[in-house]
Amino acid sequence: MNSNFSSFRRLLSYMWPYRLKMIMAIVCSVLQNIFDVFPEVLIGITIDVLVNKQSSFLAYWGVVDVLHQLYVLAGLTFIIWCCQALFEYLSDFLWRNLAQVIQHEMRIHAYAHMQQLEMAYFEEKSTGELLTVLNEDVNQLELFFDKGISDFIYFVVSVIVVGCIFFYLSPTIAFFAFFPVPIIFLLARSFQRRLGVLYAGVRESAGTLGARLASNLIGISIIKSYTTEDYELEQLSKDSGAYRDAHGRSIAVSSAFIPLVRMAIAFGFVITIVLGGWYTLHGMLAIGGYSILVSMTQRLLWPFIYLAKSMDVYKRSMASAQRVFAMLDLPIGITDGALPEPVEEVKGRIEFKDISFAYPNGVQIFDNLSISVEPGQTVGVVGSTGSGKTTLIKLLLRFYDPAQGSILLDGVYTKDLKLRLLRQAFGLVSQDVFLFKGTIKENIAYGSPQVTDEQIEYAGRMAEIHDFVMSLPDGYDTIVGERGQKLSGGQRQRVSIARAIVNKPPVLIFDEATSSVDNETESSIQRSLAKIAKDHTIFVIAHRLSTVRHADNIFVLHKGVVVENGKHDDLLQLDGHYAKLWRVQTGETI
Numbered sequence: 001m002n003s004n005f006s007s008f009r010r011l012l013s014y015m016w017p018y019r020l021k022m023i024m025a026i027v028c029s030v031l032q033n034i035f036d037v038f039p040e041v042l043i044g045i046t047i048d049v050l051v052n053k054q055s056s057f058l059a060y061w062g063v064v065d066v067l068h069q070l071y072v073l074a075g076l077t078f079i080i081w082c083c084q085a086l087f088e089y090l091s092d093f094l095w096r097n098l099a100q101v102i103q104h105e106m107r108i109h110a111y112a113h114m115q116q117l118e119m120a121y122f123e124e125k126s127t128g129e130l131l132t133v134l135n136e137d138v139n140q141l142e143l144f145f146d147k148g149i150s151d152f153i154y155f156v157v158s159v160i161v162v163g164c165i166f167f168y169l170s171p172t173i174a175f176f177a178f179f180p181v182p183i184i185f186l187l188a189r190s191f192q193r194r195l196g197v198l199y200a201g202v203r204e205s206a207g208t209l210g211a212r213l214a215s216n217l218i219g220i221s222i223i224k225s226y227t228t229e230d231y232e233l234e235q236l237s238k239d240s241g242a243y244r245d246a247h248g249r250s251i252a253v254s255s256a257f258i259p260l261v262r263m264a265i266a267f268g269f270v271i272t273i274v275l276g277g278w279y280t281l282h283g284m285l286a287i288g289g290y291s292i293l294v295s296m297t298q299r300l301l302w303p304f305i306y307l308a309k310s311m312d313v314y315k316r317s318m319a320s321a322q323r324v325f326a327m328l329d330l331p332i333g334i335t336d337g338a339l340p341e342p343v344e345e346v347k348g349r350i351e352f353k354d355i356s357f358a359y360p361n362g363v364q365i366f367d368n369l370s371i372s373v374e375p376g377q378t379v380g381v382v383g384s385t386g387s388g389k390t391t392l393i394k395l396l397l398r399f400y401d402p403a404q405g406s407i408l409l410d411g412v413y414t415k416d417l418k419l420r421l422l423r424q425a426f427g428l429v430s431q432d433v434f435l436f437k438g439t440i441k442e443n444i445a446y447g448s449p450q451v452t453d454e455q456i457e458y459a460g461r462m463a464e465i466h467d468f469v470m471s472l473p474d475g476y477d478t479i480v481g482e483r484g485q486k487l488s489g490g491q492r493q494r495v496s497i498a499r500a501i502v503n504k505p506p507v508l509i510f511d512e513a514t515s516s517v518d519n520e521t522e523s524s525i526q527r528s529l530a531k532i533a534k535d536h537t538i539f540v541i542a543h544r545l546s547t548v549r550h551a552d553n554i555f556v557l558h559k560g561v562v563v564e565n566g567k568h569d570d571l572l573q574l575d576g577h578y579a580k581l582w583r584v585q586t587g588e589t590i
Contacts, residue, residue: 008321010321015098018098028090028091029150032084033153034157035080037161037165039077042073042077042080095146095149096146099145102141102145103139107134110133110324110328113327114130118332127215128211128215129207133327140317140319141320141324143316143317144316151309152306154303166293169285173271173279173293176271176272177272178268179268199315199316199319201246201249203319205247208239208243261304334398334400337415346425346506347375348376348425349375350372350373350396350537351372351408351411352407353370353408354405355368355370356402357402366561370562371392371562375537377538377553379538379555380541380547380551381540381541382542382548382557383577387560389511389512389557390541396426397426409422424505425506427499428509435484435492435496437479438479439480440469440476440477440478441476443484444456444495445499462501463494464494464527506537507539508536508538510538510540512543526547545578545581553565554571563577
């Protein structure tokens with residue numbers, strides 16, 4: 001209950017900037033429900049006119065002629081129905097628009113916060129689970145703002161207005177008609193507790209199912225190549241079945257509530273008919289008043305159905321809200337430094353000083369590692385798998401922070417720099433190239449929206465992809481497809497290089513950029529490196545040693561420690577780890 005109320009309060013905080021629109025929506029909902037009650041009152045007055053004629057309720061107000069009384073009732077009925085329709089439209093319009101605004105605000109807020117979380121979070125969470133929180137869970141809140149609040153207002157207004165009419169006409173009948181209300185509240189409280197647990201399970205199952213779907217769609221080529229379609233279908237069936245079963249349990253409970261409320265309503269209806277009829281037969285209640293009470297009995301107790309629906313929507317929404325707020329409450333581990341942005345351009349001097357680092361799972365990578373890179377140098381970092389090559393880049397870009405030691409850029413601690421400034425100083429070309437759905441031009445210009453066509457073409461030439469692009473019918477306007485599927489691996493890699501170049505970063509980082517390309521593409525990338533090395537500091541993480549053989553300095557990592565460093569020929573003469581790796585890759589030893 002406390003967690004639900006806390007989530008509810010936080011949801012309302014999103015509505016506070018739009019409080020004027022919210023107040024208007026509440027007023028329209030209240031007026032709509034007030035006008036919605038009056039037709040039953042008019043029915044009772046009409047019966048009073050037909051029975052009592054010149055002695056009717058309307059005659060007391062000066063309209064004596066019966067036909068004129070009917071005219072007045074017809075006119076009032078038309079006006080009331082028009083007013084009810086008008087305010088129903090305004091209420092629906094305002095609440096639905098407000099729901100969209102709040103939904104938009106929450107999604108943007110949640111996504112903005114998620115983007116600031118450290119990489120460890122994304123490495124632990126599946127894409128599908130994150131999509132479920134940002135999309136499905138946020139969308140679930142729309143129903144709360146759209147229907148949940150308006151249904152609750154209908155309940156409150158109807159009970160108050162109809163209750164006042166009941167007590168005005170007959171306090172005794174009103175007392176007995178309200179007799180089922182405590183029972184309904186007890187049922188609501190019991191069902192509310194049970195549904196809260198069940199809907200939390202539904203949202204968890206939805207996240208698991210979303211993760212499975214996203215993973216399978218991303219890995220569809222692997223599924224097809226290994227002919228595991230039946231296996232994946234079976235796994236999806238299990239996750240979907242778990243989601244179905246979780247929903248089924250919640251449906252079984254939520255569906256039982258309304259029939260129980262109906263039984264309570266029936267009890268109140270029977271009391272009104274019998275007791276009100278007895279009062280009318282004995283002259284203690286006018287026939288018109290009896291008609292009003294009978295027709296309004298459902299108006300008195302039926303709103304509890306809407307209370308049930310409102311509580312059901314509330315529980316569903318709070319289960320989703322708690323998942324969204326749980327992500328929003330995650331602390332941001334990697335924060336901006338306090339230094340203002342320097343006026344001078346970054347030169348590209350990089351220092352790793354006594355770095356110690358272990359991943360959250362406890363795997364130790366570095367222990368007092370030190371590496372220094374001078375501006376304008378081309379530096380290679382090589383080593384066997386798991387030696388920590390890629391981890392260096394993650395630390396340099398502050399995807400992670402070291403447990404001990406420090407990293408400096410041009411003599412300034414990277415922790416003291418603004419993250420935007422720090423990361424803009426580097427152009428990253430990774431092994432796993434990601435291209436966005438769009439054109440080649442849009443992917444090259446990504447991160448530099450003001451770049452010109454001439455600059456894009458220059459970057460394409462430097463990356464040695466310009467000739468290929470110009471051979472395409474649409475040139476740089478060619479659509480690359482989802483994740484760049486319409487291009488080969490080497491072509492995607494060169495587009496990635498062009499994207500890094502066009503941003504004009506002082507330091508270019510190549511993280512295993514040639515490990516999965518053919519020899520021709522590797523030669524192309526090496527030529528690109530030679531062209532751009534004149535104006536940049538180049539940091540090359542390589543599995544293929546041929547990529548770094550012309551580097552100014554090569555650091556050899558082994559189990560997180562620099563065991564050798566120097567130029568290619570000098571390292572071969574040492575006949576150590578580097579020489580061993582070289583012989584393995586050139587086929588001299590097996």
